[in-house]
Amino acid sequence: MAKIAYILLCHKDPDAIILQAERLTAVGDYMAIHFDARARPEHFRKIRAALADNPNVVFAPRRVKCGWGEWSLVKATLLALEAAVGAFPRATHFYMLSGDCMAIKSAEYAHGFLDADDKDYIESFDFHESDWIKTGMKEDRLIYRHWFNERTQKRLFYASYHLQQRLGLTRRVPEDIQVMIGSQWWCLRRRTVEWILDFTRKRRDVMRFFRTTWIPDETFFQTLVRHMVPETEIEPRTLTFLMFSDYGMPVTFYNDHYHLLLSQDFLFARKISPEAKQLKARLGRLYAARDVDFQISNEGLSLFKFLTGRGRIGRRFAMRFWEAESTLGRERELMIVVCKKWHVAKRLLDQIRQVLNLPTIEYLFNEEDTDLPDLGGIQATLEKRTRHRRSLMRMLFEYYETDRLVICLDPSNLELMHDFFSDRAVTRMLEIDCQFSDDYLIGHAHRVGLAGERTPKPTLERLLPTIRNDLAYESDRIRDAGFARYARIRESATPEQNAERIADFLTIPPEQALSIARAEHLFAD
Incomplete structure (x- = not known):
């Protein structure tokens, strides 16, 4: 029977984090928490105090200051993974979550789903040949070194980037590595996670490369899994239902999305609005429920495209x-x-x-x-x-x-x-x-x-x-x-x-x- 260790990266809303940990561990699953070192100290103390007596919860041994697009997110994940592997020897799967995620299936369904197919669930597409990156940097994420955060240190980020371009300071990808890309929301088997952690200790060259890669949480695990696991044992999809707007922002779910979420072929959904109290309460009760019959229709993505496309009339095909x-x-x-x-x-x-x-x-x-x-x-x-x-x-x-x-x-x-x-x-x-x-x-x-x-x-x-x-x-x-x-x-x-x-x-x-x-x-x- 599958036992899931959830790897939770979070930085706010301590009450929601406590509830999420209690719900997911109440049925026998586990959780390893990394709380951003940039977040308010009193929030972290509140979480630790509330979950101190829960044997199925462990905290990363060290907290990292996390920034979007930085190596720090991968580092925080690795710290939480190491803690989970050591603390929960019975965990069979490790599932990456954020504080905005919630289960949209019962634990019974999730365990049965993972037991049915011995695979790793992770988006893993060829970095160069796929069209996963829609806008912005592509190859330049890899061949130049990125030491600064594009959002908080924009001038330094682009000054460093343009200087490397002018001086031709490019670098090579490690020769035996084929860089892959995909969503950072994955579910990996224990054997795969142990291989990854062992790899990080042995291959310092690969670790140095990814430390200065831009947005490595979309490439690091995706590349290592494909490097070590046979293709037949990889399902290139995420088990977390998420959608993005035309502007690249995650779509937020509210109270009236309950039935829609349950009918999607995923185990979790992201992001749930903090104000969707009714939705959170219903989904929270759902995880512990038994004998729930889920009718999977999986129309969420096409429905979203239809509804958001209404009224956006333009000349898509201008006359040639x-x-x-x-x-x-x-x-x-x-x-x-x-x-x-x-x-x-x-x-x-x-x-x-x-x-x-x-x-x-x-x-x-x-x-x-x-x-x-x-x-x-x-x-x-x-x-x-x-x-x-x-x-x-x-x-x-x-x-x-x-x-x-x-x-x-x-x-x-x-x-x-x-x-x-x-x-x-x-x-x-x-x-x-x-x-x-x-x-x-x-x-x-x-x-x-x-x-x-x-x-x-x-x-x-x-x-x-x-x-x-x-x-x-x-x-x-x-x-x-x-x-x-x-x-x-x-x-x-x-x-x-x-x-x-x-x-x-x-x-x-x-x-x-x-x-x-x-x-x-x-x-x-």
């Missing part, structure tokens, strides 16, 4: 110079059917094909497997189709030997609509206004990854109004764009009413338009 000079052709007509319910638009296109014998193409900019002819590779991926959209459309007109073509677009493709309407060709649009039941919206959430099969009902109930408003917002944006030759049919209208709009859209006689509008089960889900 070669596209500005190209055209589909003055004599051609491109007819665009816009509908969120893709099956409804596809039924309409099928009816158009049958009645008019016009070439129609379904969601070619949304579905990778849309049936398209071989056009020399330009049609191979959604990215290529979108990037070379005008060239693609010209080739389709030529392939079908037609001057009239009907395609489908999702309402979210506003940028594509703007681009096609700015072309010299005649572009028309028919938007299909559908009704959305709660069951359909739930299915939509599943299809786009906003929810999983086991997403809790309270999470879905809070999500449905947001999705409904988002669909309405997409439709409003299309109407606000003021496209010429725009028509709209509605699920709530009669076939006769819709036929008038279809006749204008396709420029066909009313009787043909009525035949299309009367398509069997057109709006059925």
Whole structure:
């Protein structure tokens, strides 16, 4: 049975630290605490006094003044690890935590999870080839020496850095080491931790290298684990659920995130708001609970991206110079059917094909497997189709030997609509206004990854109004764009009413338009 020794690095909120230690050790697990030497002495004394009689808690033998991006964070971790290894011989796993982390599963679940697979859980990706670093320094973290803190000693940090650049004072990575990178929140087996501690005593060259590496807590353990442990025994992921905003700041969780957190495929979450008293109390009780059935849906990341992306409308794909000079052709007509319910638009296109014998193409900019002819590779991926959209459309007109073509677009493709309407060709649009039941919206959430099969009902109930408003917002944006030759049919209208709009859209006689509008089960889900 797994026994976890938690390695807790903290610097504030002594009451929360005491509660966290008591909760996690109450079920037989352990904790080694390093409290930042920069923090208030009375806070440390309070923690030590409160936990003095707890046999499952140990403190790092020496406290280090910690600074973000510095070696001090790794040093503090190593001190706590050494204390834990010596004090808790029965510990099978060592789990890195901060004071802002809380368990989102029970101890029973966590122990069973770790017992099920004999692996180390640590993000460990190639430093140079991965895109883990999004902005800022990359190779310069390694090849130059960093003695100062970029946040608190900015002038000295950059003066030293630029001086080394001018003088060419670069250094080499130790030859037998492949530098890896990943999250500092890991869970390692006892054997791995003992190997690491032994390595730190033998390889002084590697220790010297990492002491002056910038942000070594993202590279030190990640590199050593990969250096010593077979790849088959490493799961390159963190067991701590955390998300970052567009500005690189950790997302904070509050009281109403309880069900969302429990449904994620992680054991802990970071960061929990200090003000989320109700959430902390519920999660605190959860760790000691037994026989809890966790329904894992794991939609947290995609849901966060969806919710934070709403309202951030910009020209992501600005017009390229070669596209500005190209055209589909003055004599051609491109007819665009816009509908969120893709099956409804596809039924309409099928009816158009049958009645008019016009070439129609379904969601070619949304579905990778849309049936398209071989056009020399330009049609191979959604990215290529979108990037070379005008060239693609010209080739389709030529392939079908037609001057009239009907395609489908999702309402979210506003940028594509703007681009096609700015072309010299005649572009028309028919938007299909559908009704959305709660069951359909739930299915939509599943299809786009906003929810999983086991997403809790309270999470879905809070999500449905947001999705409904988002669909309405997409439709409003299309109407606000003021496209010429725009028509709209509605699920709530009669076939006769819709036929008038279809006749204008396709420029066909009313009787043909009525035949299309009367398509069997057109709006059925």
